[in-house]
Amino acid sequence: MSGSQGALLLKKQLNDIKKHPVDGFSAGLFDDSNVFEWEILIMGPPETLYEGGFFKAKLVFPKEYPNQPPKMIFLSQIWHPNVYTSGEVCISILHPPGEDAYGYEQASERWLPIHSVESILISVISMLSHPNDESPANIEAAKEYREDKEAFRKKVARCVRRSQEE
Template identity: 40%
Template sequence: MSSSSKVLMNELKDLQKEKWVTIELKNNDIYTWDLALLVINPDSLYYGGYFKARMAFPRDYPYSPPAFQFLRSLYHPNIYPDGRLCISILHQPGEDTMSGELAAERWSPIQRAETVLISILSLLDDAEVSSPANVDAGVLLRKEPEAYKQRVKQDVERSKQDIPEGFVMPTHESTKPKVEEKLDDDFWADSDVDVDSFGGSDSDAKMSMDSNDKADKSPSNLEDYE
């Protein structure tokens, strides 16, 4: 097994624990992922979307970036009509003086597939309109934002056609980590309930009564037993 395939296997294992993405290997090839991005943020314009895509990794990964393409094109300033993206994190490492992209904005070997997918989800709601891949979408977003929102809603509804039968879309609430209830330490200090009542027996009560009858012969506290 090559080093790149080992890296991808580990990344895949981590991502399969997440609820906002589903991943299958195309033809059992670790270098080609068929996935779906699930928008579960209720504040997102794309909320409820199930966006199928394909991610292809080069053999020298992570030294070169993967390629990403939506299988259903989205009407978005930074998405080409064929579903490919114009996003800095998928560009080759190093600074690009022509585009003005800094090296920190582009791909680097410390990046992971997860960071790419999170960046893509962020891009959906935070479009870069200064140099759009889809000029018409960029113009509509700037000049007629309400009309643009309607186009997005259409894309979200179309994407739901790809939800597998029987698949239950996660919600924002269902992905929150469960908080375990913890007994307040002040409970014991503030409670009026006698601690003995949680575990005392009748024999304990009898012994207590007997000890009271012999108080003049008994030690005053536990330290006297030592």
């Protein structure tokens, strides 16, 4: 699929999300002339430490989309085992397609062209609800999540408060 076909697919997905909004997030373009960079707002999932938060993020799609995954980067500060300190989200479906060189993930868990913006964002919301501390991007957050839940909870609460003020 060429970049123009990827652009058409992204426009369709954006229209679908606008027509049929999904609870938990909103999505749009930063700039109407660039369909490859999306502005995302994720609402902290109910009954999680992130509840009440409004976390800004961006999805950056490669020209090879949908054959290659986008990158998702939180612009709001967020403390989570599966989010690098840079804000980049680290979950299986955003990893390049094919076999994992380390044998941790199966190819079926990694990026597949059938994933959509909606399925990515639902996976990120699920990640917020259920951190995977077995394969962390942020080792310090994962260690704290396992060993000092109260300190972890306090850091997340600060992130939630900051996100409400942005």
